[in-house]
Amino acid sequence: MQYRKDKNGQELSILGYGCMRFTKKGSGIDINKAEKEIMTAVESGVNYFDTAYIYPGSEAALGEIVERNHIRDRIRIATKLPQYMINNRNALDRYFNEELSRLRTDHVDYYLMHHLTDPAMWEKLKAIGITDWIEKKKREGSIRNIGFSYHGNTDNFLKILEDYDWDFCQIQYNYLDEVSQAGVEGLKAAYAKGIPVIIMEPLRGGKLVNMLPTGAKEAMKASGKGWSYAEWGFRWLYNQKEVTVVLSGMNSTDMVEENCRIASEAEAGSFTDKEFSTLQTVIKEIKEHEKVGCTGCRYCMPCPKGVDIPGIFRCYNAMYSETKREGRFQFAQTVGLTKEPAFATQCIGCGKCEKHCPQQIPIREKLKEADRALRPFPYRIGINAARKFMFRKSRETGA
Numbered sequence: 001m002q003y004r005k006d007k008n009g010q011e012l013s014i015l016g017y018g019c020m021r022f023t024k025k026g027s028g029i030d031i032n033k034a035e036k037e038i039m040t041a042v043e044s045g046v047n048y049f050d051t052a053y054i055y056p057g058s059e060a061a062l063g064e065i066v067e068r069n070h071i072r073d074r075i076r077i078a079t080k081l082p083q084y085m086i087n088n089r090n091a092l093d094r095y096f097n098e099e100l101s102r103l104r105t106d107h108v109d110y111y112l113m114h115h116l117t118d119p120a121m122w123e124k125l126k127a128i129g130i131t132d133w134i135e136k137k138k139r140e141g142s143i144r145n146i147g148f149s150y151h152g153n154t155d156n157f158l159k160i161l162e163d164y165d166w167d168f169c170q171i172q173y174n175y176l177d178e179v180s181q182a183g184v185e186g187l188k189a190a191y192a193k194g195i196p197v198i199i200m201e202p203l204r205g206g207k208l209v210n211m212l213p214t215g216a217k218e219a220m221k222a223s224g225k226g227w228s229y230a231e232w233g234f235r236w237l238y239n240q241k242e243v244t245v246v247l248s249g250m251n252s253t254d255m256v257e258e259n260c261r262i263a264s265e266a267e268a269g270s271f272t273d274k275e276f277s278t279l280q281t282v283i284k285e286i287k288e289h290e291k292v293g294c295t296g297c298r299y300c301m302p303c304p305k306g307v308d309i310p311g312i313f314r315c316y317n318a319m320y321s322e323t324k325r326e327g328r329f330q331f332a333q334t335v336g337l338t339k340e341p342a343f344a345t346q347c348i349g350c351g352k353c354e355k356h357c358p359q360q361i362p363i364r365e366k367l368k369e370a371d372r373a374l375r376p377f378p379y380r381i382g383i384n385a386a387r388k389f390m391f392r393k394s395r396e397t398g399a
């Protein structure tokens with residue numbers, strides 16, 4: 001296993017254990033199987049374990065396994081505040097104490113604001129006193145490092161990054177998302193500030209293994225490297241020194257052993273031109289299945305009406321390069337549920353964006369097409385209902 005350092009010089013294994021995909025047994029988690037997998041990882045040097053309040057049964061399972069095996073001092077636990085469920089300061093303590101109890105510990109090593117997508121969400125937390133609360137928990141030693149996990153666009157990521165003295169952050173990043181979400185720009189900005197970056201979705205939820213077009217698979221095979229589809233994804237990430245930990249939701253000992261092998265071999269800065277070129281072919285093959293030739297460059301932004309143009313096009317493309325369901329899911333996550341609405345229907349047709357688009361995309365027309373595909377009737381109702389639920393309290397309090 002190789003290690004990279006956090007903000008305080010602590011060594012973190014470059015492979016982190018994502019605890020959201022433990023195998024189920026009946027209505028719960030197969031704890032004995034999860035224990036075997038976790039202990040295989042620990043014995044191979046993995047020391048970063050990521051869970052969250054809302055992963056069903058995950059915190060409790062991890063807590064039980066850690067206690068049973070007396071490994072609390074050998075590992076770092078990362079878990080997350082369900083910030084979208086928080087409306088007052090008392091709720092902060094309530095959720096945090098419940099998490100400590102589930103995890104059977106008196107402290108969380110890495111604590112994240114879960115799923116921030118825009119600064120408005122962070123502002124809402126600040127309005128209820130989150131920064132004082134964090135300082136207090138850090139003084140008491142029950143939170144060691146504070147960070148946030150992120151699923152919005154690059155501009156908003158940079159704003160949140162600049163707004164607080166974060167110890168770390170977590171972003172979705174993989175070779176297909178190099179210029180979407182926080183993207184390489186966000187990764188490098190965090191690194192420049194000395195903030196470790198934890199990577200989630202390194203294989204886009206398995207899509208870079210299970211949903212690759214034939215041409216992409218052939219390009220990888222033709223390279224002669226003998227790497228698995230997953231290995232290409234992991235090695236591309238480890239090649240970047242700005243990446244600190246790559247999370248993988250492992251649920252078999254074979255997968256743990258294979259991922260540990262890759263994490264012990266892959267080095268930063270070791271990719272050759274030929275390997276980059278192979279991945280360019282893979283990306284090209286994936287993109288050929290796309291609907292809009294948007295590169296995510298963001299020259300069209302900001303839109304005066306707040307439309308997330310590249311975000312909407314990325315999700316529209318994902319409907320065809322991945323699956324319709326996946327594209328709509330990504331849309332709900334990154335555009336549909338931001339506190340400041342960013343829908344295509346907000347477009348007033350001013351045309352400002354089209355003047356700046358190097359790809360000469362008829363953005364206004366394509367936005368309409370994308371919105372019809374991404375938000376057919378039942379999805380539109382669902383997203384509206386979710387928005388009402390998530391943001392009703394903020395409206396009530398004016399936060």
Ligand code: SF4
Pocket residue numbers: 302303304305306307309346347348349350351352353354363364
């Ligand atoms: S045409 Fe629409 S999307 Fe483009 S800048 Fe104007 S309002 Fe925004």
Ligand code: SF4
Pocket residue numbers: 293294295296297298299300301309310313356357358359360361363
């Ligand atoms: S300028 Fe064009 S290519 Fe760039 S993000 Fe906007 S729509 Fe996409």
